[in-house]
Amino acid sequence: MAANVGIVGIGHTIFGNSSEYDLSDVLAYAATDALQDAGYLEKRKEIDQLVVGNMASGLFCHQSAVASSVISRMDMEPVPAELVENGPASGASAVKIGYMAVASGLADVVLVVAGEVMRKVTGWLATDYVATMLHTEAEYNMGLTLPAFGGMFTRMYMEKYGLTERDLALLAVKNHDNGAKNKYAHIQLPCTIEAIADGPEADVVNTYVAEPLRMYSTCPVSDGAAALLLVNMDSPRAQEFKKKPVRIAGVASATDTHCVHNRKDPLKLEAVRIAAEKAYKMAGLSPKDISFAELHDAFSILELAISEEVGFFERGKSFLAVRNGETEINGRLPINTSGGLKSKGHPVGGTGVSQVVELVRQLRGEAEEGRQVKEPKYGMSVNFGGFGNNIVSVICARD
Amino acid sequence: MIDFSVYNATAPTIQGYKCQNCGSIHYPAPMICSKCSKRRDPVTGKGWETFDLEGPCELLTWTRAWNLPEGYSRKYLLFGIVQFENGLRASGQLEVENPESGMKLVAEVEESDERPGDPVSIFVFREK
Numbered sequence: 001m002a003a004n005v006g007i008v009g010i011g012h013t014i015f016g017n018s019s020e021y022d023l024s025d026v027l028a029y030a031a032t033d034a035l036q037d038a039g040y041l042e043k044r045k046e047i048d049q050l051v052v053g054n055m056a057s058g059l060f061c062h063q064s065a066v067a068s069s070v071i072s073r074m075d076m077e078p079v080p081a082e083l084v085e086n087g088p089a090s091g092a093s094a095v096k097i098g099y100m101a102v103a104s105g106l107a108d109v110v111l112v113v114a115g116e117v118m119r120k121v122t123g124w125l126a127t128d129y130v131a132t133m134l135h136t137e138a139e140y141n142m143g144l145t146l147p148a149f150g151g152m153f154t155r156m157y158m159e160k161y162g163l164t165e166r167d168l169a170l171l172a173v174k175n176h177d178n179g180a181k182n183k184y185a186h187i188q189l190p191c192t193i194e195a196i197a198d199g200p201e202a203d204v205v206n207t208y209v210a211e212p213l214r215m216y217s218t219c220p221v222s223d224g225a226a227a228l229l230l231v232n233m234d235s236p237r238a239q240e241f242k243k244k245p246v247r248i249a250g251v252a253s254a255t256d257t258h259c260v261h262n263r264k265d266p267l268k269l270e271a272v273r274i275a276a277e278k279a280y281k282m283a284g285l286s287p288k289d290i291s292f293a294e295l296h297d298a299f300s301i302l303e304l305a306i307s308e309e310v311g312f313f314e315r316g317k318s319f320l321a322v323r324n325g326e327t328e329i330n331g332r333l334p335i336n337t338s339g340g341l342k343s344k345g346h347p348v349g350g351t352g353v354s355q356v357v358e359l360v361r362q363l364r365g366e367a368e369e370g371r372q373v374k375e376p377k378y379g380m381s382v383n384f385g386g387f388g389n390n391i392v393s394v395i396c397a398r399d
Numbered sequence: 400m401i402d403f404s405v406y407n408a409t410a411p412t413i414q415g416y417k418c419q420n421c422g423s424i425h426y427p428a429p430m431i432c433s434k435c436s437k438r439r440d441p442v443t444g445k446g447w448e449t450f451d452l453e454g455p456c457e458l459l460t461w462t463r464a465w466n467l468p469e470g471y472s473r474k475y476l477l478f479g480i481v482q483f484e485n486g487l488r489a490s491g492q493l494e495v496e497n498p499e500s501g502m503k504l505v506a507e508v509e510e511s512d513e514r515p516g517d518p519v520s521i522f523v524f525r526e527k
Contacts, residue, residue, distance in 0.1 A: 128468035128515070138427040141519040142491045143471065143511070148478045151462030159460075159500055210464040259427065261480045261488035266459070 002103040006238065006245025007396070009038025009229030010357045011113070015186040015345035018223035019119040023061045024069040027052060027225045031074060031113040034227035039242030040109075044074065047229075048107035050081040053094030053114025055349035059129040060118050070113065079111075087133045088298065089385030090114055091226070091352025092253075092392030098230050099251050108232040115225025115350035126221050130348065133386050135258045147218060149260055149387045150299030151210030156267050157301055158212060161316035165212055169197035170322050171300040172216040172342055178329060179339020181371040184354075186222045186345025217300040222345030226354035246360045249285065249378065250395035252278030260387050269309045271391040272382060276310035279380070279393040287311035290395070291376035292334040292362060294355035296384035297341050306382050307335060310393070334373050337362060352383035356394050363398040411510045411520040415452040415487055426452055426487045452489065453506050456481035456524065459488070461498045470513045479524050481506060491522025503527060 011033025018026050031050075035041040052067040063069075067081035086093035091114035098112040118126050127145050134140040134149075157163055173193050179185035196206040196216045206214045231238050233245055254274035257263050263270070280286055287310060295310075297303035304318040312333055313321055321327060327335040338344045338358040341351060359379035361367045376398065383392045416425045421435035431438055439447050461479040477493035481504060489506065504524045512518040 122469070123466070124469040127466060128470070131468055135427060137519070139490055141511070141514055142478070142521050143467070143476055143513060144478055144490055145464060145466070145468055147466060148462050148464040148476075151464060152460040152478065152480060155462065155500065156460045207465070208463070209466055210462045213462075259490070261490050266480065 003105060003235070004233040005099050005102045005248045006231050006233040007228050007248065007356070007360050008231050008241040008243050008245050009034040009040060010360050011037060011227035012184045012354060012357050013115070013224045013226070014184050015222045015224035015347060017119050018117055021117065023057055023063055023115070023117040024066060024073050026117055026223065027066065027070045027113050027115045028073040030115060030225035030227040031070065031111055034111065034113070034229045037243065038229045040229060040240070043240070044076050045079060047076065047079050047109050047111050049098070049101050049110045050076065050079055051094045051098045051101070051110060051112045052081065052083045053090040053112070053349050053353060054083060055085060055087055055090045055116055056129055059132070060116065060126070061120055085349070086390055086392070087385040088296070088346070088348040089352055089383040089390050089392045090349035091354065092356070092381065092383035092394060093352065095228065095353060095356055095394055096251050096253060096392055098228070099248055102230050102232050108235045108237045110230040111227065112230060112353060113225060113227035114353040116347035117223045118221050118347060119223050123221060138259050146298070146387060147210040147213065150218070150301060151213045153267070153305070154213050154299065154301040157305065160267065163304070163319050165214065166197045167319040167322060168214070168217040168300045169193055169206070171297070171303055172196060174322070174328055175297065175336050175340040175342040178337050178371050179343025181368045182339050182344055183368060185339045185343050186220055186224070187343050191216065213299055213301070219298045219341040219346040222347045224345060224347040224354070225350050226357045228353060228356060228360070243364070246363045247397045247399055248394065249397040250279035250283030251393070252282060253390065253392040254278065256389045258386070258389055269305055269388045271388055272306050272309040275391040275393040276382065279395050283378070283395045283397070285378060285395065290333065290378050290380045292337055292373045292379050294338060294340070294358050294379070294381040295335055296351065296382055297336060298346055298384065300342060302384060303335060303340065306384070310380070310382060329371050329373065337367065337371055337373060352381070352392060355381035355383060356396065359394070359396040363396055411508050412451050413453070413508050413520050413522060414449040417448040417450065419446050419448060424485060424487055426489060452483065452487065453508055454483065455527070456483045456504050456506050458493070458498060458500055458502050458504055458524065460500055461493055470515060481524055489522055491524055493524045495524070495526055
């Protein structure tokens with residue numbers, strides 16, 4: 001029987017511009033935070049495994065073998081260390097691999113850290129590097145980018161379900177409101193619906209990125225890292241930590257076609273649905289049990305589409321719930337309590353771990369005033385790789 | 400002066416693939432047929448036919464992207480996803496004044512050198 005896996009330490013850098021720092025230092029900073037949080041800094045050489053998540057250090061930083069580098073910066077030799085890459089879902093994949101190491105009995109204590117430093121290069125180059133995750137001949141070569149796919153997906157959804165640009169702006173207002181209170185967020189500023197949708201200057205403030213997606217419906221380019229310390233809750237070593245573990249109740253992933261145009265219905269995110277169903281099954285839960293969620297809103301439309309695929313709302317109805325305030329902090333089902341990728345930021349390879357850090361902060365009751373969910377029991381995250389072709393979902397529980 | 404290079408010039412093409420075992424068609428190139436699991440050897444091509452993918456198609460969705468990546472000097476580009484009459488779909492650039500989902504277009508193949516690396520064949524979707 002698989003061991004119960006808990007999270008006993010969390011770490012997080014302030015997302016934003018860390019381009020003056022080395023990627024390994026950014027990762028090591030978050031990882032050291034996690035060790036301090038767990039009270040395990042002095043025992044770091046007793047850790048059984050380091051798993052690093054990163055999408056494209058070779059492109060963004062001209063740097064390889066990042067896991068080995070992090071080990072040395074943290075004086076952790078001879079702890080084993082490996083790198084996990086799964087595009088923008090590298091972080092959650094690193095959590096999954098760390099979970100598998102503990103659940104299988106191969107390791108009792110695993111340090112997971114994931115991050116990206118994207119702002120050493122220009123925005124044009126960053127857009128190009130991120131686009132390399134697309135199908136080379138059938139998508140990338142055409143000039144397509146991730147925002148372009150976000151725009152085309154949004155248009156399909158609008159034409160089918162009646163979503164408006166104002167609905168997308170409401171999501172930005174909600175997520176910026178949460179992010180403004182999050183000490184780790186890239187953009188710690190609220191925004192108003194007047195400024196980005198209703199007012200006379202809205203078209204200037206909130207310009208198009210990939211029509212009908214506007215700037216406030218698109219995440220920023222961020223640097224940063226986040227970390228978790230995992231432990232076998234059934235092992236005597238589970239007693240060595242300062243904090244009570246938050247249990248990983250479910251973790252699962254699924255894939256879909258690389259080319260978006262090859263999906264039977266390009267509006268359906270099958271990999272999201274399958275990953276979520278597997279995670280619910282593993283946790284013995286259903287969508288109704290989830291207290292709050294972190295969903296991968298690299299483009300605001302994805303918060304809506306993912307929330308439908310994981311069963312929170314009927315297909316094509318999620319934006320009505322947003323209009324009713326159901327996904328706000330004090331709503332029926334708070335979504336993106338951290339500010340989401342829109343406000344907290346999106347250092348591509350690091351986002352999946354950052355989402356789980358937010359689950360732990362909320363479940364511990366450690367979120368800042370004004371964005372703490374009331375007595376949450378189960379938190380769920382969905383980390384989106386490619387344009388929906390490799391998805392990882394994690395469910396954490398406060399026992 | 401005679402430019403001899405023109406004698407080697409060939410029109411750029413993008414290929415679709417037909418499995419001779421089950422008749423199903425694919426784009427882009429598969430390594431295994433999704434219908435009958437027949438393997439495609441990209442070196443010999445044995446058991447598979449290729450055909451030029453172009454011509455009449457319907458626009459399924461589109462966008463005007465303003466934040467273009469490195470290499471593109473234009474202010475914006477239009478992109479679309481289309482469905483061909485044979486059921487295959489493709490993504491590519493769109494050159495249409497007032498695009499609307501559902502409109503009938505023609506897919507043409509051109510050479511592009513805007514992305515880093517060697518020139519590549521791309522789809523450009525235009526009005527008939």
